[in-house]
Amino acid sequence: MSESFTPASPLLRPFSPPPRLLMGPGPITVDPRVLRAMSVQLVGQYDPAMTACMNETMALYRGVFSTANQWTFLVDGTSRAGIEAVLVSMLEPGDKVLVPVFGRFGHLLTEIAQRCGAQVHTIEKEWGEVFTPDEIEDAIKKFKPKVLAVVQGDTSTTMLQPLESLGEICQRHDVLFYSDATASIGGNEFLTDKWQLDAVSVGLQKCLCGPSGSAPVTLSDKAVATIKKRKHIEAGIRTDQHQAGQGQIIRSNYFDLGMIMDYWGEERLNHHTEATTMLYGARECARILLEEGKEQVITRHQQHGDAMAKGLSAMDLTLFGDQAHKMTNVVGVYIPQGVDGEAIRQSMLLDFGIEIGTSFGPLHGKIWRIGTMGYNARKDAVLQTLVALESVLTRAGHKLQANAGADTALNFYGQL
Template identity: 75%
Template structure:
């Protein structure tokens, strides 16, 4: 006899960790819209609108600004697998967990991967990256802008000019940072960018907006033509030169989004509605205003954390606006605090990975949750939990300090 389950009814949670966050209610409503066929004029119109909206989010004139159907990791893999041939040199500056992810995916593409590393909590100076580029002479520089594992924001402003000087493709994953921190695709000389929706864009995971320069598109199109010739010549033994993925084949996906609308896959319509609404909401607020809102609420959370007598993690001059790292106080059980926050107050905060596992909490203020009430409720709840677990702190100081920040920002 088959078992019948109840309808899905998730518990009420305020997601104040490093992501995902609570989706904006307008995004959830957009996702519930009825489906139409993928070649219906209404759908192709929505696709064109989505491209136009994300050009503004990415601050680019790139024609090829589209969606990869999948999580933010799908966007990363699509960018890398379509551009990298076996033996290509790729340079990855690693300053957190997601630099290691770029390294792993590039290895799987057959690249000769070179890494430079900084201690978690620090970022690279442009001259350090330039020195590595001169030494390695890579085809591509692949760097994360904002790494939630460390809460750090890698400066990118000078890297595009460096890459152009040495003929290097410049790719960045900005999933955790875009719309909450400045990101200027064209002004900074980026060739490829991939992001996700589940951070500052205020949506769920499941769609990966990407944008490509003409230089990147030329590289992957040229590779496509070469490989078509290999296949036509029946050189199956040259499989090492073939793009390994059909689903993440950027040239085929560009043909799907282009005027020809060549069939590649069935568009994830509900996620397209979702991604379109995320961008529409950000631009309705104003991109600069959205970044300022993240800065204000991030500053308030940081001031409140200091009011809880918590030590801040990492280089505060290079911290993302939208995620805060704080050391777990000595003698305080980190996971017990997170459990009490979740079960007693319905609030989720994050732990960390690798060398920071069990050492810091990560508290997010991003997307729909980058707002005053969410910050104040989180601080009040965390104060209560910490006090009951024996942490010494001044009563009411956290909310008072956050309120002072909001007073200055008004």
């Protein structure tokens, strides 16, 4: 039956979401400065103001990624679009890929690489642990991949995989080194050039304090050369020189990074109409981070993440995973026995307007994931969350000392 659109129809009212404090693993509450940046009017995609904005955004994200890479730009789409663009552009059918899996998003890299026709070899860790460099190097020696694809921070487990030794290993074995750092960049150290990464993709909706919908990427000269060996064909538009690659054609038009580089580069060859509003937002996310200072932002995430973790522990809750390798910006905590985890989350959301996360796979129904990231890596957000969670847990029968969580966090803040 078709909908009847009368003037009084609820569907014709503007959408007005309820106020929420997003304290899960992402997305997070967007910084108001980003929302303001996204509210300004569009200009044409080849307007000098537009191309200047694109160039400025590239320069700003070189700062975010800690890289001198020329090819640092945006893929229009969520963080998954960035992952797919990198992998479909670098991998040809039959190429070998090594994926260390320590959570849900390692499985995602595996699936996308398989869809590219790659031969994928995985090594796996129990969720809550990370890999040593020796374990990854042993797998590289055994499998001899073209690409090592690894997640830095996996929000499904809250773990942070150390990357600093892997670039040198990849260099010695002539392996391209790619990382998805969507959940970790901004709140945790990430040094693209120093760690010798060839490709990185991220999203805005975690520590970068923006909305999902734009995927910043950066590519080394080696990665660019690999991509440009592929054939890039857009029917009837491109000249022969853009079809002269030696490798197989990239299977995606939209995610063909060779063509997207032509669009972001001096040629300005049309590939798509840039998502202008997301460009404005992405630029502002990078500007805010660099204005505050990368080290200061990491310290802020570390301090508020520690305050949250200490407060949760004081509420007789057990933290999940290897705490020596936990991301600064999200903590996993076991759901107490006898407590309905989903009922707690519902009460937090509907009674207090605060969202915390559940988890996936082997951790589904076993832990909550509570984030302190981006705009919400601040004292008042931490204290509000701890006070609300204590109230809900107490009503559910969980025994804890009154005010333990907030008092512990306040004491911690007092020592900073």
